[in-house]
Amino acid sequence: MGTTTDPHQRDSVTGRVADPAAHARAVRSLFARISGVYDHMNHLLSLDRDRRWRRRVAARLAPETGTVLDLCAGTGDLGLACLAAGRARRVIAVDFVPEMLAGIAAKPGAHDVRPVVGDGLRLPLRADCVDAVVAGFGVRNLTDPAAGLREMLRVLRPGGRILVLDFFRADLAAVGVRRGPPAPVNWALSTLIPAIGRLVARDHAAYAYLSGSMARFLSVGEFADLMRQAGCRDVFVERLTLGIAHVVGGRRG
DSSP states (O other), rough: OOOOOTTTTBTTTTBBBBBBHHHHHHHHHHHHHHHHHHHHHHHTTTTTTHHHHHHHHHHHHHHEEEEEEEETTTTSHHHHHHHHHHSSEEEEEEEEEEHHHGGGSSSTTGGEEEHHHHHHTOOSSHHHHHHEEEEEEEEGOOOHHHHHHHHEEEEEEEEEEEEEOOOOOOOHHTTOOOOSSHHHHIIIIIIIHHHHHHHHHSSHHHHEEEEHEEEEEEEEHHHHHHHHHHHHEEEEEEEEEETTTTEEEEEEO
């Protein structure tokens, strides 16, 4: 009998998935299923730290940055955090799951957000049209992170900033620390998240994928290198909450 390739398996160097079409179908389906509980689960699983992480990203933008692209926007919380902090005048929220984008409409500040259904690897935007790009917990779902970075740079105006907030594999040397997240944190990421997903969201498979995607993705140092190779300058890494999450940022050169 032949073996079945895991469509979510990634190349250890480039981060590309083994089967882009199957991966995209599976990811779109699972986020459509959990769209109604997505925000609640984010706050629950992070013990509300996700709000603080988004505010930290927003604080790294210049005051009153013009148009901000919220890539892989989901329900729009990162772009809305930029608006609430006075760091964006308007937001274009792009995601390829319409059910997720539908959650933006009822939130404060939504009148300054333009939801757009689109693929992060083929953005339906013209070149040089946004002043900054932010992405929260979505780049990890792209089939080809390098291609996604090239698209971010294409639509970003020269000198504009890219800020990526995500769960990366631990890379202690990249952030200058000797220890990674404590063992209970690693246990929670690998075991507790799928269990809570089954009990609260009634979708074990979706949260097992989300947990597994952290282990399969690039390390924070590898992603920073990918940004440099794509043409970003002034690349930096910021460690958040014991290394559970990181912000990786840079500018279009």
